[in-house]
Amino acid sequence: MKSRLLEWMQCPWCGGAFSVVPYEGSLESDVKEGLLTCSCGRVFPIVRGIPRVLPEAFALHADFTARYGDRLPAQLPRPDVNAPNADAIRRTRESFGYQWTVFSEMVIDFRENFLQYIAPVDEKFFPGKLGLDLGCGFGRHIYNAAQFGAEMVGVDISDAIESTRINTEGMNNVHLVQADVYHLPFRPGAFDFAYSIGVLHHLPEPEKAYQCVVQLVKPRGSVFIWVYSNSRRFVNFVLETARAVTTRSPKKVQQGISLAAASIDYAGFILPYRIAARMPVVGPIARRFGLPRLKLYGEYPFQVAYADWFDRLAAPIRFYYDGEAMRGWLDRAHLDHTAISPTGLFGWRAYGERP
Numbered sequence: 001m002k003s004r005l006l007e008w009m010q011c012p013w014c015g016g017a018f019s020v021v022p023y024e025g026s027l028e029s030d031v032k033e034g035l036l037t038c039s040c041g042r043v044f045p046i047v048r049g050i051p052r053v054l055p056e057a058f059a060l061h062a063d064f065t066a067r068y069g070d071r072l073p074a075q076l077p078r079p080d081v082n083a084p085n086a087d088a089i090r091r092t093r094e095s096f097g098y099q100w101t102v103f104s105e106m107v108i109d110f111r112e113n114f115l116q117y118i119a120p121v122d123e124k125f126f127p128g129k130l131g132l133d134l135g136c137g138f139g140r141h142i143y144n145a146a147q148f149g150a151e152m153v154g155v156d157i158s159d160a161i162e163s164t165r166i167n168t169e170g171m172n173n174v175h176l177v178q179a180d181v182y183h184l185p186f187r188p189g190a191f192d193f194a195y196s197i198g199v200l201h202h203l204p205e206p207e208k209a210y211q212c213v214v215q216l217v218k219p220r221g222s223v224f225i226w227v228y229s230n231s232r233r234f235v236n237f238v239l240e241t242a243r244a245v246t247t248r249s250p251k252k253v254q255q256g257i258s259l260a261a262a263s264i265d266y267a268g269f270i271l272p273y274r275i276a277a278r279m280p281v282v283g284p285i286a287r288r289f290g291l292p293r294l295k296l297y298g299e300y301p302f303q304v305a306y307a308d309w310f311d312r313l314a315a316p317i318r319f320y321y322d323g324e325a326m327r328g329w330l331d332r333a334h335l336d337h338t339a340i341s342p343t344g345l346f347g348w349r350a351y352g353e354r355p
Contacts, residue, residue: 001034001049003027005175008130008153008190012053012183014040023068025049033064035072043073050161053179055079085204089157089180091316092202097158098251099314100138103307104163108300110140117141117197117226119349120339125222126150129192134181134213135199139164145195146174153191155179181209188215193222198347201227201319207329214333217354223335224351230320231345239312246313258310266297266305274298292344326350 001020009018016038023046024033034046036053044053047061056079058065058072065072080086115122127149133142136154142164146152151173154164161178168174179185181203194213200206206227214223230236246254273294276286287295297305323340326348330338335352342348 001031001046001051002172002175005051005153005177008187009051009177009185010187011038011040011042012179012185013042014038016040018185020046023071033068041075042077044077048162048165050165050176050178051185053177053183053185054157057178088204088317089182092204093158095158095251095314095316096137096156096160096202099307099310100158100160100163102255103303103310104138104160104166105303106138106140106143106167107303109144111144111147112299114141114144114197116343117349118195118224119341120351121222121224123148125193130190132186132191132194132213132216134184134194134196134209135202136161136164136176137199139167141195141197142174143168143171146171150193151175153177153186155181155184157181181212184212184216186216189218189221191217191221193217193224195224197226200225201321202315202317204317206319207332210329211333214335214354219354222351222353223333224349226343226347226349227326228318228320229342229345229347230322231342236320240318243313243318247316251314254314255310258313259306261313262302262306262309265309266302270294270297270305293346296344296346321348323348 006018006020010016011018019037020027020031021035021037022031025031030049031046032049036044036046036051044051044057045061045064047064052061055077058076126145129150131145131150131152133145133152133154136142136156137160142152142154146168153175155177156164157178157180161176165176177185194217196213200209203209210225217223246257273286273290276282277290277298326340330350330352333352334355336355338352340348340350
């Protein structure tokens with residue numbers, strides 16, 4: 001944890017400033033292990049250089065708690081199991097922690113993938129800005145935002161933050177925090193921009209989460225998101241019917257079903273398209289008439305299709321939206337200079353700026 005991260009942070013419960021008690025490392029360099037403390041009495045562990053701003057953080061990081069037990073306060077924070085959506089948030093944290101630990105490898109750089117999600121902005125938008133990546137997963141988007149020249153703070157509620165740490169190792173312009181979107185530990189107006197790609201639709205109250213993110217962007221700052229589309233109503237119905245079973249299955253079963261589905265998908269559809277698209281005579285015809293999803297996945301290795309099938313079948317919550325719903329989000333957030341556009345039949349991009 002670098003000292004300048006403290007400049008942008010505050011306690012999400014009382015709004016007070018945080019202090020750091022280093023156990024390993026120092027604020028002059030990097031704090032590897034230690035405590036994040038607030039005057040309201042709340043404390044949170046800093047584990048492997050990442051502040052863990054969750055009430056259950058000491059339980060989630062039992063090795064840290066055992067190692068420094070004699071240096072910790074007698075009363076440690078505990079999660080409110082009766083809080084609204086507590087069980088849904090827990091299941092979501094566990095699902096995505098598992099997903100992005102299993103599928104943690106950056107098999108490609110995902111540069112073009114990121115640019116597609118964030119239109120109408122491009123790589124020229126980022127240099128010199130401070131940005132927030134909400135739900136950074138295994139780090140594919142924050143990696144590119146940092147490569148484009150932004151100083152980035154990545155947030156994830158799950159163990160996926162460890163995969164981001166590994167995939168952004170050595171990038172001095174990347175900071176990481178483990179936190180809950182509904183209790184984000186940052187000052188209002190701290191960031192030049194914030195984005196959340198493929199995350200909000202997995203939360204119990206997506207628009208509330210969106211509003212939480214908007215408040216962290218300074219005036220004239222930008223917010224851009226991507227969420228699932230409801231355009232493919234029959235496909236979504238079939239998927240949700242299957243998910244009624246798969247989301248209740250053990251993780252290993254979910255992984256096995258996802259591997260089978262991805263293998264059939266890739267060998268039976270994606271790979272034949274990929275081969276056909278590169279053939280001298282058939283190629284132009286395949287590229288013109290091929291299904292959009294085949295064109296999309298034809299650019300990626302098998303691992304991407306496998307991870308996406310796991311996401312489809314395992315994520316506890318999925319919401320679907322249209323352009324009108326996105327317009328409502330932006331209007332209720334009082335954003336201007338807005339832009340809403342589909343990414344085929346799969347999702348919607350929504351961009352806006354705070355007045």
